[in-house]
Amino acid sequence: MKELVGLVPLFPLLGFLIIGSLNKRLPKSVAGILASLLVLASFGVSLGIFIELSSGNPAPHTFLLFDWISAGSVNISLSFLVDPLSSLFLLIITGIGFLIHIYSIGYMKEDEGFNRFFSYLNLFVFFMLLLVLGSNYLVMFVGWEGVGLCSYLLIGFWFKNPEYSKAANKAFIMNRIGDLGFLLGIFLLFTHFNSFDYATIFSQATRFSFNDPQVILITALLFIGAMGKSAQVPLYTWLPDAMAGPTPVSALIHAATMVTAGIYMICRSNILYTLAPFTLEIISVVGLVTALLAAIIALTQNDIKKVLAYSTVSQLGLMFLALGTGSYATGVFHVTTHAFFKALLFLGAGSVIHAMSGEQDIRNMGGLRKYLPVTYAVFLIATLAISGIPPFAGFFSKDEILAHAFAHNKVYWVLGLAVSLCTAFYMFRLFFLTFSGGFRGTHEQEHHLHESPAVMTVPLMVLAVLSVIGGFMGIPEIFHFDHALNGFLEPVFATSHTLVHHAAPDHSTEWMLMGITVALVIVTIGIAWFMYGTKKQVPAAEGSALSPLHKLSYNMFYVDELYNAVIVKPLAWFSANVLRFIEVNVIDNIVNLSGRIVEIGGRGLKLVQQGSIGFYIFMMVLAIIVLLLTPSFI
């Protein structure tokens, strides 16, 4: 199957080309089904590849398409690398991608841009596959910017709304800041290895000693790229705004796949990062700060998608914490389980929004359990999963992250635990406010409440099943099972593991940590139940007085305002005043002045002062002719 890897990105590309070029000439039903089936076909091939790799044939396979850029000493081929890491991401992208395509057929049914939507969605899947399949950093970069393009197109999908277009621009531009870091990192790799190929670079990487300044710089630059794409402090503020896009987009791009590209990139470059413990420490800190900040913001948000967006930022932070402690496989594990339950949460939220005729404020919801039984059930499963209740998917992966954090640095563990507790709180707050109690919306909304059609609920159920059982791929050793995922990914991280040996906490410590975490999470859920489930508190209405900390969280720590005041405004002022002054009053004046000096100097030639260009040209042509016709000139 490995030889067929070229088909995986080909199918969605075809979908984009067909649907994109026919656009409205294609009936909606055909476009939606075609787009979904093509992604399903990719999933089929991906599954075949995965089975082949996991059944005793894990050798990587490189598939050359053609030489892309070849100039001087730069040689870049468009080629794919099939190995356990890429094959796992293939499954996530095409599997969840397919479910979300199906769901979108129902969700976008009434939209006039239906076909355009599916062409963008297929294009996204294509670029995302390229990102994880590339066998060199340039192909990864193509996918990296390509998914950024699709994210831009889909956030601003409803382009008549100027706010949405602004959010789209913000996402693209902020990602570009990261991309510059990524590019410079690639250039520096080229300086040292004269190549962009993974194979060449990783096989020679050990020529760097631990914490060599150059390897720290390379990894730090690449990490800047990850900060942009995976929404880490300080480049995270685009992701909450990205919720302007249709909800399936939030589920696919801004939760399950694209935003995890940063984690993929670091895992792919794990050898370099292992050689740069200093950078890993930075990554842990950035991840933790992001996780905590976003979790605190999520505590007080009232927009159902905003809560989930900050939750995503926070969970991504936890993944980076895992990477920072050197446990790459754990990061990938959480990417996988998070893809299940966060896609489910977003799609569930989409089902709610769909039923509520576009309403997103949870203060106006309540009691939806009665009207949306399926959505209610799957949302509960996903909420339990993200909160880390055993045996749901999120429990295992999050527990693993906390265990590694504990082994690395106890403070990291305490803060990681705090993030987990915040997560449980804001998720159950959201859950209770949405589904329990009585309905708080308008009569019109209540009248319109309905469960979503099967085309939307079936994907929800599939994801719910995955959110329940997804964690079993990584059962900790203390349960006397094999950690299937670690075993599968081992070839990718083997070199790193020989370079640095990770001591896992002993079994009794692990039991203890697990017990503490689960107990505290249950208590937190109890508090949320007490506040929003039984007492039926509703978050304060807009404009009411809040305590200072509450206000900070509610206003997202004013980070956007801060960026605006410290970066955007000063730069705009600098361009509009300083640079324009230099342009008009300095450079151009000097030019005009030198022109005038020549003019005054040449006063004898009246024609110059009159600016008769005709005369100049006449003289020039005449001079040339005279020159040509008088050979005795010299």
Added chain:
Amino acid sequence: MLTAILIFLPLLASVLVLALKPAQARVAALIIALAELAVSLVAFAQFNPADTSAFSIATPWIEQLGINFNIGLDGTGLVLVLLATILTPLIILSSYTGNIERPALFYFLILVMQASMIGVFVAEDGFLFYIFWEMALIPIYFICLLWGGAERVRVTLKFFIYTLAGSLFMLLGLIYLYLQTPGEHSFSMQALYEAGKNLDAVSQSWVFWALFVAFAIKMPVFPFHTWQPDTYFEAPAQGTMLLSGIMLKMGVFGVIRWLLPVVPQGVEQWSYVAVILSVIGVVYASFLAIIQKDIKRLVAYSSIAHVGLISAGIFTQNSAAVQGAVIQMFSHGIIVFGLFYIVEIIQTRTGTTKIDELGGIRSVAPKLATLFMVIMFGSVALPFTSGFVGEFLLLNGIFQYQPWASAVAGVSVILGAIYMLNAYRKSMSGEANTLTQSITDLTTVEKAVLIPLCLMVVVIGIYPAPLLDLSQTAAQNLLQIVELYK
């Protein structure tokens, strides 16, 4: 032979156009330009980078002065000839929608300009090069003066004097080199190369600066750029397209053929200054592009930024960067032409190019918006567009020369996205307003211009090999010369 046809076909046929009635003139001009395109495609098909002698013609012209009619094609020249011959028919076609007064004269000038620019790209004699260089200025001057905007007289005069002053420096440099050639002086390229190399370092510096100023004004490189935004703004659309799409490449080409290999030691001494000026220009022009309120001026500043990167890349003398510069010249040509054409389309429909007065065009003219988007992403160098290949090779080359310079120039990766995406958002997104609500989508002619452009942007982005292969040998030969005589 083909090389000579490339010059003389448009030159001679242009006279024919002059004699035709208005309606016939524009058809004839298009046919001539297409015939010229066919010739250049034949040259492309026959071209063998390893042996270009089939395209060379060397005959003494004014023997007493050692001036020769030496022309030839190398990979770099061919890329630019292709650019000129692809863009000219599209530029002519783009004028079909507007109402051009005195069309016979207009198309005559465009064809003469094309011939002169091709002459610049194929000349292998210093004097011949200079003649074509100045000859190209005359038609564009009249195009701007006769068909330009309200401020055209003042602005065109400044443009003319500025570039003319620059080329006088070049003439001085060339004559100086000529006088250093042994025996019966000669202007032939090889003789001038020899003469330059044998100069002492100080003299090479003087020649370097004389030539650099001329080329820097033409491109333009910071701080020699102030003629450019006004000229692009006041020139008629087709004039701006000729200037930005093709003519500015004369400056870059000049550096490649008539500066780097001529005074290698001068380059060795001063290239870092050229790189620094170019990099400053990249960031400086990008910042100024952000604050422009007029979309035409915005594109003009973006052009300065892009050309700055090309110039910086060439002066690093990194062979991949030089190839990047060559493909980027091609890409910049099609993209900047596309952008100015879109500005023109918007202007003829709404009567304005002020960004804040526009809005909502995407909902009334989706085809225009889509093609604009493709070209825009080419301009911001998204991978798989033509803009990326060159920008990547250039930034990488600059990085290997001096990492900091690349990091600074790289800021344009961000700034470029800011000004292009914001201009797009303000003009295309949102609800249509009174100016834009009743505009029509693209006409057949407009599609005939824009769709080939967009296809080129994407195809070259995905498969740049044919263009890159053209310049490989040329870049290696060039750098060999430079390396040898440092």
